[in-house]
Amino acid sequence: MNSLTIRRPDDWHLHLRDGDMLRAVAPESRHFGRAIIMPNLVPPVVTGAQAASYRDRVIAAGFARPLMTLYLTETTDPADVVQAHADGIITAVKLYPAGATTNSASGVSNFENVRDVLTAMEAAGVPLCLHGEVTDADIDIFDREARFLDRVLTPLRAAHPDLKLTLEHVTTSEAVDWVRAHPGVGATITVQHLMANRNDMLAGGMRPHFYCLPILKRGTHQTALRQAATSGEAQFFLGTDSAPHPTHAKESACCSAGCFTATHALPLLAHVFEEEDALDRLEGFVSLHGPAHYGLPVNDDTITLSKGSHLDFPARIEAYGQSVTLFDPGHPIHWHVVD
């Protein structure tokens, strides 16, 4: 197959940042219809009013159909969350365990303190998206997602069985199994976790542009993720987690976590799905399963991917005096989006 026309995809997990960085990266997501916009700005987006104003800045920067989220803190007002959702300002609420990832200092430490807001969300049908890692210093970084499932997610699910959940950026076979065992729960998968494992990041030299959280795992987990993404199961869908950091912050003694994949996410995914002999399932993963999970219509229009010469993408994009380096899998890609 050398050409594939599919419903326009959406990105169910995207970091656009703010200010100059927002203006630089927003156009890179132009092939996507909608995107769930992550709220981990500095300071985070915590109120409905802040989400409305951030939405206006995202649209002004050139991304027309953002789906906004609120950053859950231990002082989040349940009434504000429910109102912002009822008003159509937000699509979901995002839970970051405090300290788990980039800009997560205001996240949740004591889950007792968010019981009321989770109860209100459950009653009002407001979805919760989760960064699924425990942060205890004694837990090995490669085990943080698996421990989150038994220590946090299983009890949370039992306490709030009707709360709509999306487990973001799943990286392990344990997470894939947990999701399959819990019908109705959605799970996003990133481009980098499908394309790479920890060997690609660490063997023969440390590659900072492969460093993100949750961290890349061993190859057996990558295989489980590729199987889930290409299986056609509607619980799994694309969230790129494209997360721009200035090149100097990535190529640093203490590298920031995040891979910038927005620009060429779709050609990279076509490559993965072709390798798995599953190109006919790409549309489900990128365009159909996400809207179904969130109860939204699929996009009206289509995009076409075609296979031909070597995809030529820049090493980095300019961002107002800084640059952002693109995720490069390190081998040629032959798929393109036909503009």
Ligand SMILES: NC(=O)N[C@@H](CC(=O)O)C(=O)O
């Ligand atoms: N994935 C990452 O490694 N980084 C994200 C935060 C996140 O999604 O955890 C970021 O905001 O940079």
Ligand SMILES: [Zn+2]
């Ligand atoms: Zn995250």
Ligand SMILES: [Zn+2]
């Ligand atoms: Zn993210």
